[in-house]
Amino acid sequence: MLFxxxxxxxxxxxxxxxxxxxxxxxxxxxxxxxxxxxxxENTRVVDQDKYPHMxxxxxxxxxxxxxxxxxxxxxxVDIELLHDATxxxxxxx
Amino acid sequence: MSGPGLESLVxxxxxxxxxxxxxxxxxxxxxxxxxxxxxxxxxxxxxSTKEGVQLLVLGLYIIxxxxxxxxxxxxxxxxxxxxxxxxxxxPLKPVIH
Numbered sequence: 549m550l551f552x553x554x555x556x557x558x559x560x561x562x563x564x565x566x567x568x569x570x571x572x573x574x575x576x577x578x579x580x581x582x583x584x585x586x587x588x589e590n591t592r593v594v595d596q597d598k599y600p601h602m603x604x605x606x607x608x609x610x611x612x613x614x615x616x617x618x619x620x621x622x623x624x625v626d627i628e629l630l631h632d633a634t635x636x637x638x639x640x641x
Numbered sequence: 642m643s644g645p646g647l648e649s650l651v652x653x654x655x656x657x658x659x660x661x662x663x664x665x666x667x668x669x670x671x672x673x674x675x676x677x678x679x680x681x682x683x684x685x686x687x688x689s690t691k692e693g694v695q696l697l698v699l700g701l702y703i704i705x706x707x708x709x710x711x712x713x714x715x716x717x718x719x720x721x722x723x724x725x726x727x728x729x730x731x732p733l734k735p736v737i738h
Contacts, residue, residue: 567710568736569662581644585676591713600730601664601688604720605656605713609645611676614660614710614736 550637554630555580555618564594564619565610571599573608584612647672650714655680657704658711662733664688666715667702676706686725688733693726710736 555577564574565586572595575588589607593599602608650669657665657678667683680702687695 568738569658569660569710569734571658571711571733573711579645581646585645587645598730599733600728601658601686601733602656602711602713604716604723606716606719608711608713609647609650610711611706611709613707613738 550633552580552582552584555584555586558620558624561621561624563588563621563624565615566617566619567610568614568616573602573610575608578607581612584615586610586612586615586618647676647678647712650712654715654717654720656711656713656715657709658713658733659704660708660710660736662735664733665699665702665704667699669712673706676709676712678704678706678709678712680704688728688730690729690731692729694728696725 559577559579561577563577564572566572571593573588573591573593575591578587578589580586587609591606591608593602653669655669664686665683666686667680669678670681671679683699683702685697685699687697
């Protein structure tokens with residue numbers, strides 16, 4: 549639930565999602581759900597010459613299960629806050 | 642729970658990338674919680690480096706959610722400007738969990 553809330557706060561920001569098939573897609577985070585499925589708007593594939601498979605796609609839904617990394621804007625993460633929150637979650641309180 | 646559902650894409654043309662790297666284009670007719678989807682009038686776009694993109698007609702298709710990587714909204718305007726017969730690329734790699 550923690551990372552779900554965390555990603556919800558990032559809605560509207562520009563992120564790069566790297567998939568488990570090595571495809572990297574950059575776009576504006578539109579929404580996230582409990583499975584960490586991600587919807588991006590205004591997408592472009594990072595290496596378009598190598599991967600022209602999504603040239604006519606501007607908005608997409610990415611299944612949470614195939615996400616390897618989400619690259620965030622540098623100011624998109626408050627490390628202290630996340631640190632405390634993860635500790636609290638680990639303690640179960 | 643609200644989130645990135647596929648409601649807004651129903652009856653629209655979508656481009657699906659599956660975990661084994663296939664690209665299937667069709668009209669979204671239905672979906673569920675597990676991202677299982679029903680596609681109508683679908684076709685597969687087969688990419689290769691030797692020749693342009695080949696189209697394989699599939700018709701009515703159900704894809705199991707487990708096997709789906711991306712569901713993209715196909716922009717008809719952009720798509721109509723694509724020259725698929727001259728587009729060459731390696732097929733997408735399969736997803737490795």
